[in-house]
Amino acid sequence: MTVPIWRRWLLFASLLAVGGAYVAVYAFFVVRSENFIVAQDNRKAAEFGGQHPVVLPASWTFGKGSPDDGRLGFGWRTPFPVGAWMAANDAWIVWIPEQRDADLILTFDIAVFTTPASPRNRVEVSVNGKVLGSWERGMPNANSTIEVRVPHLLLHEGACSVRVHIDHLKAMYRSDVGVARNGQELVLTAMTIRTADGAANTP
Amino acid sequence: MLPLLAMFLASRAVLWVLARAALQSTDAHAHGGSWSALLCRFDCTWYLNIASNGYSPVETGPFPWQTNFAFYPLFPLLVRLFMPVCGGDALHAGILVANLCFVAALFYVYLYVRELGFERSVALLTGLILCVFPQSIVFSAPYTESLCLLLLAAAMYYLRRERYLAAGVAAALLSATRPNAIFFILFAIVWLWQRDGARALLSPWRTPEKFIPIVLAPLGAFVFFGYCYLATGDAFAAPSAHMTGWGWSFVPPWQNLPEQLRSGGSYMFAAWVDMAMALCSLLLLRYRMYAEFAFCAATILFVCCGQGTVCVFRYWLVLFPLWIVMARAVSSRPMAAALLCALLGTINGAMVCAWALGMSVAI
Numbered sequence: 028m029t030v031p032i033w034r035r036w037l038l039f040a041s042l043l044a045v046g047g048a049y050v051a052v053y054a055f056f057v058v059r060s061e062n063f064i065v066a067q068d069n070r071k072a073a074e075f076g077g078q079h080p081v082v083l084p085a086s087w088t089f090g091k092g093s094p095d096d097g098r099l100g101f102g103w104r105t106p107f108p109v110g111a112w113m114a115a116n117d118a119w120i121v122w123i124p125e126q127r128d129a130d131l132i133l134t135f136d137i138a139v140f141t142t143p144a145s146p147r148n149r150v151e152v153s154v155n156g157k158v159l160g161s162w163e164r165g166m167p168n169a170n171s172t173i174e175v176r177v178p179h180l181l182l183h184e185g186a187c188s189v190r191v192h193i194d195h196l197k198a199m200y201r202s203d204v205g206v207a208r209n210g211q212e213l214v215l216t217a218m219t220i221r222t223a224d225g226a227a228n229t230p
Numbered sequence: 231m232l233p234l235l236a237m238f239l240a241s242r243a244v245l246w247v248l249a250r251a252a253l254q255s256t257d258a259h260a261h262g263g264s265w266s267a268l269l270c271r272f273d274c275t276w277y278l279n280i281a282s283n284g285y286s287p288v289e290t291g292p293f294p295w296q297t298n299f300a301f302y303p304l305f306p307l308l309v310r311l312f313m314p315v316c317g318g319d320a321l322h323a324g325i326l327v328a329n330l331c332f333v334a335a336l337f338y339v340y341l342y343v344r345e346l347g348f349e350r351s352v353a354l355l356t357g358l359i360l361c362v363f364p365q366s367i368v369f370s371a372p373y374t375e376s377l378c379l380l381l382l383a384a385a386m387y388y389l390r391r392e393r394y395l396a397a398g399v400a401a402a403l404l405s406a407t408r409p410n411a412i413f414f415i416l417f418a419i420v421w422l423w424q425r426d427g428a429r430a431l432l433s434p435w436r437t438p439e440k441f442i443p444i445v446l447a448p449l450g451a452f453v454f455f456g457y458c459y460l461a462t463g464d465a466f467a468a469p470s471a472h473m474t475g476w477g478w479s480f481v482p483p484w485q486n487l488p489e490q491l492r493s494g495g496s497y498m499f500a501a502w503v504d505m506a507m508a509l510c511s512l513l514l515l516r517y518r519m520y521a522e523f524a525f526c527a528a529t530i531l532f533v534c535c536g537q538g539t540v541c542v543f544r545y546w547l548v549l550f551p552l553w554i555v556m557a558r559a560v561s562s563r564p565m566a567a568a569l570l571c572a573l574l575g576t577i578n579g580a581m582v583c584a585w586a587l588g589m590s591v592a593i
Contacts, residue, residue: 030439039438042445049448056455056465063287063464064295064474101474104294114294115474 065119068101072121073186081122083131084221098122100188103215110138110214116196120189120218124182130223131177133189139164140212148211151192155181176223191215234336234357241361242329242370245582249367252583266321269371271585272593273301277372278320280306281313287462289475296475299467303454304406305374324372332369332376336360338383339550345390346519348558355557355567360550362575365543365592367582378407379548385414385443386522389421394439398446406450409468410545413528418444421521476538483534496591500542504534507546513555522551541593543581 075097087095089103089111096105102118103111111118124131139148147165151158152175159175177187195211249268270278279290280298287297309324316322336357343353360366360379369376385400401418404411422440423431434441458467472478481489490501508530514523526549533545546552560566585592 035438036435038442039435042434042438042441045445049452052452052456056459059463060459060465061463062470062474063299063458063462063467064289064297064470066463067287101295 065101065117069119069121069188072098072100072119073123073188076122076186080125081220083126084219086217086219088217089215102191110216113191113193113196113213113215116194117190117192120191121186123185124187126222127182128179130179131182132221132223133175133177134219134221135173135175135191135215136217137164137170137173138214138216139169139193140214141165141169142211145195145211148213149194150213153190153192155184155188157181231337233354234340235333237354237358237361238333238336241366245367245370245578248579248582249586252586256587266325268586269325269367270321271371271588274321274324274372276301277306277309277374278324281309281320281324285457285461287467291475293475295471297467297471299458299462300471300475302374302407302409302468303457304403304450305372305377308377309372321372325370328368328372328376329370331380335369335376335380335383338380338387339554342383342387342390342550343554343557345387346554348554349561352554352557352561355561356550356554358571359553359557359574360547362571362578363543363547363553364574364577364581365585366547366578367585368544368547373544374407375544375547378404378411379550381407382411382414382548383550385447386417389418389443392440394442397443401443401447402449404450405448406454408548409451410529410532412448412451413525413532415444415447416528417521417525418447420524424520478536478538480535481537483531486537487534489537496540496542496593499591500540503542503546504530507549507552508534510552510556511549513559514551517555517558519551519555522554525549526551540590542591543577544593 079097087093087098089096089099089105090109091105091107093105096111098120099105099111100119100121102113102115104114105111133152133154135152137150139150141148141164147163149161150164150173151161152173153159154175154177159177160173162173164171181187191213193211193213196213197211246265246268250265253268276291276298280301280303285299285303287299289295289297291297305324305327308327309320312323312327313320316326339356339360340353343356344350360369369379381400381404385397385404388394388397388400397418401414404414419431422444426437426440430437430440454468455465459465461467464470487501487504490497492498508527511523511526511530514520514526529545529549533541556570557567560570581592
């Protein structure tokens with residue numbers, strides 16, 4: 028029994044429509060989706076920031092039980108009294124700036140732990156999606172602070188979202204493979220914010 | 231059907247006895263030593279959690295950022311459907327669903343081997359290999375493997391029988407079961423090309439019905455993506471959870487395999503098995519099973535790219551075309567067939583003890 032031509036074309040058109048719908052829906056998903064775990068943690072930090080306005084200059088310390096830990100978004104863990112340890116290659120600190128008409132200087136007190144196999148690591152800081160600098164760290168400057176100047180134009184959005192990125196990080200899971208194997212860590216002990224009065228972002 | 235049932239029952243009984251013996255040889259039998267608890271290890275609790283409570287973005291795993299969105303929905307959904315039959319108990323429902331699916335899968339694999347034109351002995355030997363293959367305990371545990379095997383075998387079988395709608399429905403369900411199941415599309419495309427030539431593939435309006443399985447295959451995954459988007463704002467919540475909660479990432483296999491080999495332990499073991507599977511898949515080419523080869527090769531590549539994934543044997547259980555050609559290769563030599571099954575069975579025995587004791591090599 029042969030299938031009528033119109034039925035064949037109808038089926039073909041239907042399949043084509045379904046295929047087209049996949050492409051459209053997939054594109055929509057790609058554009059509109061963001062990692063929900065990252066978004067969820069950063070949203071909590073932003074809510075904390077909304078309840079605790081920042082008065083400049085500000086100085087925060089991080090570690091287990093610290094009241095400033097609420098500003099830590101996704102990517103940190105605080106198992107010890109001193110320091111927030113990066114647990115993902117990208118980690119966020121979120122707050123709501125009250126003053127938006129002047130550049131800010133952010134200072135990060137960090138320690139980068141490296142290994143003899145890969146003695147250097149690269150740290151990158153961005154604010155609200157704009158990369159503001161990257162720094163090579165390892166001995167002998169593993170404990171050097173990082174200063175970042177944030178142009179006031181970046182502060183016009185609601186929350187100020189600081190992303191700290193590190194190239195290699197020891198996995199906190201059993202999946203400890205790759206160049207980060209044997210332990211590479213970044214610990215952030217403190218962070219200060221002040222209005223700008225000079226140049227920064229020097230590696 | 232009877233020999234398949236006998237293989238199923240005998241293999242499950244032996245595995246259960248070994249697991250019990252492993253537990254009793256240690257202090258572990260005091261914790262979770264009942265027959266049903268014995269089958270609930272590792273990811274089982276995630277599936278049961280979804281079946282009982284649904285999906286939740288709340289982190290409930292032993293590590294930060296682990297949520298049950300990492301797991302595909304069809305198996306827990308079936309468990310949910312069967313829970314009333316088991317007095318509302320998710321674990322028993324999960325075991326029931328998994329075992330029913332495994333029996334049905336053995337049946338479909340048998341039919342598939344016959345459809346390929348191989349002898350009955352090859353079909354039975356393939357069933358036996360599936361029953362004794364290392365980590366085949368997960369076919370009876372609340373895991374997705376038995377459902378995945380069933381739907382994969384059914385989709386491939388119906389496609390070869392030219393029952394396109396049935397193949398499409400099975401493929402759509404398959405893509406809601408495990409992420410790598412989407413590679414069925416490759417199977418369908420290569421099968422079509424092998425059967426009707428490139429012209430049929432490039433002019434789908436001539437015989438559109440042959441494309442029904444290809445078009446329907448991603449449907450299950452897309453429904454899940456849509457649900458994830460509505461629930462979390464992240465359509466790709468499953469890969470997000472894998473990456474952030476389990477620390478998985480994709481790297482090229484030529485980087486990943488050497489790293490795994492250097493890492494030692496389960497990683498090294500898994501890397502050796504990955505390479506052995508890649509070699510086995512070449513047997514499919516020898517028997518001109520190009521469509522099956524496309525599916526298996528894509529799955530092997532997918533697994534080899536996963537940095538941080540540590541399953542040694544579990545991912546390979548569902549690649550039944552490999553076991554078909556292996557069975558075909560030894561079916562005319564009874565001694566070789568017996569040795570193969572004995573070797574697989576011995577490794578399986580060790581793996582089921584590791585499973586019972588919760589050792590990570592059996593993940």
